[in-house]
Amino acid sequence: MEGTIRCAANYVPLSPISFLERAAVVYRDKLSVVYGDHVKFTWQETHQRCVKLASSIASRFKISRGDVVAVLAPNIPEMYELHFAVPMAGAVLCTLNIRHDSKMVSTLLKHSNAKLIFVDHQFIDIVKGAIEIMSKSPATVPQIALISDSGELQALPNSDIVEYEALLAMGSLGFEIRRPIDECDPIALTYTSGTTSSPKGVVYSHRGAYLNSLVGILLNEMRSMPVYLWTVPMFHCNGWCMTWAVAAQGGTNVCLRAVTAKGIFGSIFRHRVTHMGGAPTVLNMIINAPETERVPLLGKVTVMTGGAPPPSQVLFGMQQLGFDVCHAYGSTETYGPGTVCAPKPEWDALPLETQAKLKSRQGLNHLGLEEVDVKDPVTMKSVAWDAKTIGEVMFRGNTIMNGYANNIKATQDAFKDGWFRSGDLAVRHSDGYIEFKDRSKDIIISGGENISTIEVESVLFGHPAVLEAAVVGLPDEHWGETPCAFVELKQGYKVKEDELITYCQKNLPRYMAPRTVVFRELPKTSTGKTQKFVLREQAKAMGSLSLRGKSKL
Numbered sequence: 001m002e003g004t005i006r007c008a009a010n011y012v013p014l015s016p017i018s019f020l021e022r023a024a025v026v027y028r029d030k031l032s033v034v035y036g037d038h039v040k041f042t043w044q045e046t047h048q049r050c051v052k053l054a055s056s057i058a059s060r061f062k063i064s065r066g067d068v069v070a071v072l073a074p075n076i077p078e079m080y081e082l083h084f085a086v087p088m089a090g091a092v093l094c095t096l097n098i099r100h101d102s103k104m105v106s107t108l109l110k111h112s113n114a115k116l117i118f119v120d121h122q123f124i125d126i127v128k129g130a131i132e133i134m135s136k137s138p139a140t141v142p143q144i145a146l147i148s149d150s151g152e153l154q155a156l157p158n159s160d161i162v163e164y165e166a167l168l169a170m171g172s173l174g175f176e177i178r179r180p181i182d183e184c185d186p187i188a189l190t191y192t193s194g195t196t197s198s199p200k201g202v203v204y205s206h207r208g209a210y211l212n213s214l215v216g217i218l219l220n221e222m223r224s225m226p227v228y229l230w231t232v233p234m235f236h237c238n239g240w241c242m243t244w245a246v247a248a249q250g251g252t253n254v255c256l257r258a259v260t261a262k263g264i265f266g267s268i269f270r271h272r273v274t275h276m277g278g279a280p281t282v283l284n285m286i287i288n289a290p291e292t293e294r295v296p297l298l299g300k301v302t303v304m305t306g307g308a309p310p311p312s313q314v315l316f317g318m319q320q321l322g323f324d325v326c327h328a329y330g331s332t333e334t335y336g337p338g339t340v341c342a343p344k345p346e347w348d349a350l351p352l353e354t355q356a357k358l359k360s361r362q363g364l365n366h367l368g369l370e371e372v373d374v375k376d377p378v379t380m381k382s383v384a385w386d387a388k389t390i391g392e393v394m395f396r397g398n399t400i401m402n403g404y405a406n407n408i409k410a411t412q413d414a415f416k417d418g419w420f421r422s423g424d425l426a427v428r429h430s431d432g433y434i435e436f437k438d439r440s441k442d443i444i445i446s447g448g449e450n451i452s453t454i455e456v457e458s459v460l461f462g463h464p465a466v467l468e469a470a471v472v473g474l475p476d477e478h479w480g481e482t483p484c485a486f487v488e489l490k491q492g493y494k495v496k497e498d499e500l501i502t503y504c505q506k507n508l509p510r511y512m513a514p515r516t517v518v519f520r521e522l523p524k525t526s527t528g529k530t531q532k533f534v535l536r537e538q539a540k541a542m543g544s545l546s547l548r549g550k551s552k553l
């Protein structure tokens with residue numbers, strides 16, 4: 001409109017860096033980070049540490065705007081600080097999965113073109129191995145900064161490796177923060193979990209990170225100064241953007257090196273935790289924790305779950321323990337949460353089991369994301385809201401990745417027709433909520449019928465002896481595929497294959513019931529997803545049932 005202008009007074013590139021600067025003033029003396037018995041910082045201290053670190057990153061390592069700085073570390077205070085310090089140096093933070101081996105780390109360091117890597121002492125051998133692999137090829141080898149346990153570099157004398165605290169001490173508080181020039185400048189590079197294929201490098205912008213942090217605050221219903229327990233890996237979608245969100249609210253970050261039921265309950269009790277997050281497998285760990293490790297909740301604890309479909313029994317179990325669970329769905333490409341299953345007041349009057357079933361649906365786009373839809377991927381027509389017609393989940397909006405790093409073809413394919421194609425299959429209910437049915441790579445086609453592995457798994461989950469279950473297609477000469485269940489039993493329980501098959505036949509259409517059951521521990525990615533490709537290989541090696549004369553349904 002005439003008379004208006006866009007200028008520095010009314011337009012500032014959005015960046016989560018501003019959350020920390022504000023927290024340093026508003027929440028100056030309040031606890032920002034706690035870890036173990038000895039580490040405690042205030043927001044003023046965290047801010048100063050990040051400025052100094054940014055200064056050292058820029059000067060000691062000659063990191064320029066847009067350079068990639070990697071980190072391989074668990075949920076420790078240094079990992080939290082790097083979420084601000086690296087962007088403050090104008091660089092892009094690339095968080096690597098701590099379960100990767102040297103070979104994968106070398107591949108990702110090469111792919112991301114990282115100039116520097118911060119590594120926690122527990123993982124230094126992995127990085128050394130990666131560097132050794134890289135040295136054999138023409139790749140640029142990154143410089144190393146070590147996060148040691150004691151703040152000293154005792155383990156690596158006479159090396160070029162610089163220690164984190166020493167680096168911080170070299171930094172200057174006068175460093176001029178390198179803010180993004182454009183709010184769409186990259187802030188982070190994060191790799192997908194590699195559940196279905198090799199990890200893809202997803203690029204986040206300052207703007208998207210800012211928006212999704214605000215969304216995280218809304219979804220978690222966070223008031224100021226929450227106490228957030230770090231049970232979501234910070235390396236995964238930057239902890240669903242909660243790394244930046246907690247600063248925005250001046251909360252306390254309770255860091256945990258490893259996620260165990262004992263550690264979770266202990267931290268909840270000791271620090272009066274108000275919020276946490278976790279994949280359904282973490283929730284399952286909480287529900288099945290031995291009595292001796294459990295502590296009754298003293299106040300409200302909100303848990304955001306996602307990353308894999310939460311069985312309704314898990315939501316029910318958490319509710320019974322008194323946790324308030326919020327269910328979100330999304331992917332690395334959507335900065336973590338893309339939808340939320342927003343509860344409706346009328347659900348409160350329903351039995352808890354029914355409520356849990358409704359809440360296990362994936363819901364609708366959250367406030368920061370323009371739209372989610374379920375579409376036919378060929379015609380791009382939206383499916384009917386009949387809870388039956390399956391289509392692909394697609395998103396569009398301001399919290400969708402910039403693209404896949406160094407892979408324009410994959411980016412174009414993912415954004416074809418103006419929507420981000422998730423590769424997930426779902427139906428839409430009459431209230432508009434979506435319900436995830438399967439990943440397109442996981443769905444089983446048996447005798448021409450689609451079988452949602454998630455539906456079969458949720459029935460198996462209802463059996464009292466079952467701790468976890470994963471269903472995959474077993475290639476079959478006659479049927480194409482038959483459902484094969486991999487089941488992990490609860491401690492002290494015994495059950496036979498036939499018994500579980502009969503149980504499923506009673507609770508599912510007969511064609512959907514597993515024909516084979518294998519008892520084993522389920523292989524998981526470090527983000528808590530079952531590695532179905534591993535199970536598919538095992539199923540394939542077992543051979544077709546039809547060829548074994550077991551072809552009848």
Ligand SMILES: Nc1ncnc2c1ncn2[C@@H]1O[C@H](COP(=O)(O)OP(=O)(O)OP(=O)(O)O)[C@@H](O)[C@H]1O
Nearest residue numbers: 192193194195196197307308309328329330331332
């Ligand atoms: N609440 C949820 N319910 C059901 N599935 C979920 C939920 N949250 C996430 N997922 C699943 O996780 C996927 C996103 O996972 P992520 O981005 O971590 O990597 P990945 O897709 O597992 O890895 P890759 O793409 O490398 O195979 C989603 O596409 C979906 O299949």
